[in-house]
Amino acid sequence: MATAHLLEVDDLHIEFRTRDGVAKVINGVSYHLDPGETLAVLGESGSGKSVTAQAIMGILDMPPAVVTAGEIRYQGRNLLARPEEERRQVRGREIAMIFQDALSALNPVFPVGWQIGETLRQREGLSRSAARNRAVELMDLVRIPAARERVGDYPHQFSGGMRQRVMIAMALAMNPKVLIADEPTTALDVTVQAQIMDLLADLRRDLDMAMILITHDLGVVAGVADRIAVMYAGRIVEHADVRSLYRAPAHPYTKGLLESIPRLDVRGQELATIRGLPPNLMRIPSGCPFHPRCPYAQQVCVDVVPHDLALDDGRTSACHFAQEVRDASARR
Amino acid sequence: MFRFVVRRLLQMVLAFFGTTLIVYALMFAGQGDPIQALAGERPVTEAQRAYLTEKYNLDRTGVGGFFYRYFDYVGNLLRGDLGESLTGRSIGEILTTAWPVTLKLALIAMAVTIVVGVTAGVVAGMRRASIFDNSTLLLTLLVLGIPTIVLAPLAQYLLGVKWQVFPPTAGAQPSLYALLLPGIVLGSLSLATALRLTRTSVAENLRADYVRTAKSKGLLRRRIVSVHVLRNSLIPVVTFLGVELGNLMSGAIITEGVFNIPGVGFNLFRGIRTEDGPLVVGIVSVLVVVYLVANLLVDVLYAVLDPRIRYE
Numbered sequence: 119m120a121t122a123h124l125l126e127v128d129d130l131h132i133e134f135r136t137r138d139g140v141a142k143v144i145n146g147v148s149y150h151l152d153p154g155e156t157l158a159v160l161g162e163s164g165s166g167k168s169v170t171a172q173a174i175m176g177i178l179d180m181p182p183a184v185v186t187a188g189e190i191r192y193q194g195r196n197l198l199a200r201p202e203e204e205r206r207q208v209r210g211r212e213i214a215m216i217f218q219d220a221l222s223a224l225n226p227v228f229p230v231g232w233q234i235g236e237t238l239r240q241r242e243g244l245s246r247s248a249a250r251n252r253a254v255e256l257m258d259l260v261r262i263p264a265a266r267e268r269v270g271d272y273p274h275q276f277s278g279g280m281r282q283r284v285m286i287a288m289a290l291a292m293n294p295k296v297l298i299a300d301e302p303t304t305a306l307d308v309t310v311q312a313q314i315m316d317l318l319a320d321l322r323r324d325l326d327m328a329m330i331l332i333t334h335d336l337g338v339v340a341g342v343a344d345r346i347a348v349m350y351a352g353r354i355v356e357h358a359d360v361r362s363l364y365r366a367p368a369h370p371y372t373k374g375l376l377e378s379i380p381r382l383d384v385r386g387q388e389l390a391t392i393r394g395l396p397p398n399l400m401r402i403p404s405g406c407p408f409h410p411r412c413p414y415a416q417q418v419c420v421d422v423v424p425h426d427l428a429l430d431d432g433r434t435s436a437c438h439f440a441q442e443v444r445d446a447s448a449r450r
Numbered sequence: 451m452f453r454f455v456v457r458r459l460l461q462m463v464l465a466f467f468g469t470t471l472i473v474y475a476l477m478f479a480g481q482g483d484p485i486q487a488l489a490g491e492r493p494v495t496e497a498q499r500a501y502l503t504e505k506y507n508l509d510r511t512g513v514g515g516f517f518y519r520y521f522d523y524v525g526n527l528l529r530g531d532l533g534e535s536l537t538g539r540s541i542g543e544i545l546t547t548a549w550p551v552t553l554k555l556a557l558i559a560m561a562v563t564i565v566v567g568v569t570a571g572v573v574a575g576m577r578r579a580s581i582f583d584n585s586t587l588l589l590t591l592l593v594l595g596i597p598t599i600v601l602a603p604l605a606q607y608l609l610g611v612k613w614q615v616f617p618p619t620a621g622a623q624p625s626l627y628a629l630l631l632p633g634i635v636l637g638s639l640s641l642a643t644a645l646r647l648t649r650t651s652v653a654e655n656l657r658a659d660y661v662r663t664a665k666s667k668g669l670l671r672r673r674i675v676s677v678h679v680l681r682n683s684l685i686p687v688v689t690f691l692g693v694e695l696g697n698l699m700s701g702a703i704i705t706e707g708v709f710n711i712p713g714v715g716f717n718l719f720r721g722i723r724t725e726d727g728p729l730v731v732g733i734v735s736v737l738v739v740v741y742l743v744a745n746l747l748v749d750v751l752y753a754v755l756d757p758r759i760r761y762e
Contacts, residue, residue: 210668222659
């Protein structure tokens with residue numbers, strides 16, 4: 119085995135077994151995270167990015183979810199093989215998570231300060247007043263104005279951006295080493311999105327955490343992430359550092375995503391889209407799951423599942439024509 | 451909140467006059483000759499008739515006379531004088547003896563509802579589709595399907611007469627034990643509703659996003675359920691229980707009738723049967739006030755439980 123990473127997802131397979139059939143949601147996902155870095159996990163809805171994160175946290179509803187293969191290693195130990203009590207100790211203290219919709223993710227009937235301080239009271243044995251003071255500090259840390267006055271307010275009394283800050287403060291309460299942000303800005307409007315992303319980037323640096331940033335928005339990723347893993351149909355199709363991925367994507371799906379970003383400097387051109395729809399996870403296409411939508415598709419793509427092709431500079435791409443796609447993108 | 455309460459109190463005044471007026475009108479509209487009704491089969495002498503006409507202000511006729519009598523009645527009511535029933539007993543006195551009995555009965559029913567209904571509802575909600583869940587669903591369906599008029603005599607016959615676990619009837623000065631069976635019968639309906647309501651509410655809240663958040667905070671499942679889920683789940687249940695307590699306090703006509711309990715519902719039923727207008731209107735007027743106050747308390751409690759509700 120290579121050097122131990124802080125967090126490592128290794129060949130994870132997850133199925134959802136429902137009455138309608140079996141959906142293969144995660145089909146061999148591997149990624150890793152080192153201390154202090156930011157990994158962006160990119161993909162459309164249903165690509166499995168959130169499910170992977172919830173599997174790391176151990177908050178998937180099982181059933182219907184079943185982990186059929188793979189390991190999730192945190193500091194070398196396989197979390198999936200550990201008893202629930204040990205996993206609970208990891209949650210919040212080692213790995214914390216924030217969610218997309220902070221309004222529904224916060225409990226509506228308790229004050230925000232109470233919710234931020236809850237873990238400190240329950241798990242660290244802090245007194246009510248000490249937990250409250252710590253909650254105010256955390257609210258200051260995430261730049262909520264007038265934190266001391268607002269610590270007793272309820273979630274519905276905050277704006278969307280402030281609510282997400284409350285979520286972040288709550289996740290930071292136990293000084294986690296890894297923060298998983300599951301589409302933290304999707305429910306917010308654009309100006310607030312930028313503020314939250316800046317805040318997350320600053321906090322990650324100041325508190326020396328590692329961060330997994332889950333998003334479907336390429337624009338969000340660029341300034342914040344070190345590496346990007348692009349997911350499609352429960353697989354990682356491309357994995358690269360941000361700079362080289364933006365410069366020359368090596369998977370047709372990534373290329374399609376980048377081309378579908380509206381550009382201000384190119385006028386009068388029709389916006390490129392990726393044709394077709396993401397696959398039904400109960401009937402994933404043979405071979406490369408992207409082949410029905412891929413402009414590069416050949417017969418080999420229908421017949422053979424592409425393996426991660428290692429390109430130079432440490433990138434991988436699960437495409438039979440990775441080299442060609444990358445070179446074509448680079449020339450452009 | 452203060453303004454809300456004041457506004458509600460003003461609405462209550464309107465509701466009070468509205469309901470008493472309607473009940474008063476309905477009760478006396480059906481009677482042909484109120485004096486003859488009062489005397490029953492016996493003949494009424496001219497002197498008696500004149501006295502009673504004077505006493506009840508029956509010399510005033512038409513709509514004007516009706517309203518004169520109504521306001522005369524309400525005026526007395528507000529001074530705390532409920533008047534006399536046709537049998538000559540003070541209605542205030544009847545109610546002071548009937549209330550404590552009904553109150554005890556209502557509290558037993560409420561206790562049964564909360565202890566059994568809400569607890570079983572929480573368990574059923576947490577273990578959806580389990581044997582426990584399915585059997586409680588079936589049982590509550592059964593209870594909801596059987597009307598009290600059938601359930602009460604059935605329970606009385608089986609538990610009171612045949613197996614003699616409980617006394618079959620309560621009697622004039624019922625002990626708490628004698629009220630237990632009627633209380634359970636009375637509470638069974640609200641129990642079934644409370645159980646189903648709690649079950650649905652708990653099951654729904656267990657799937658809520660904030661539960662996922664609480665889980666990812668590394669809290670114990672016990673705490674997630676007993677603090678986060680329960681507090682949210684009980685909001686609709688408490689509302690229901692508050693309204694239900696108002697219902698129970700206003701007397702259970704059927705249950706009190708079957709078990710011969712001298713409570714409010716029992717007296718109300720007797721008043722209706724004997725066409726005792728003053729008694730019926732007197733009891734109903736007081737019940738209206740009880741019901742209105744109970745509803746106000748529920749609304750205030752609702753705002754206390756759910757911070758998202760703010761009355762302005």
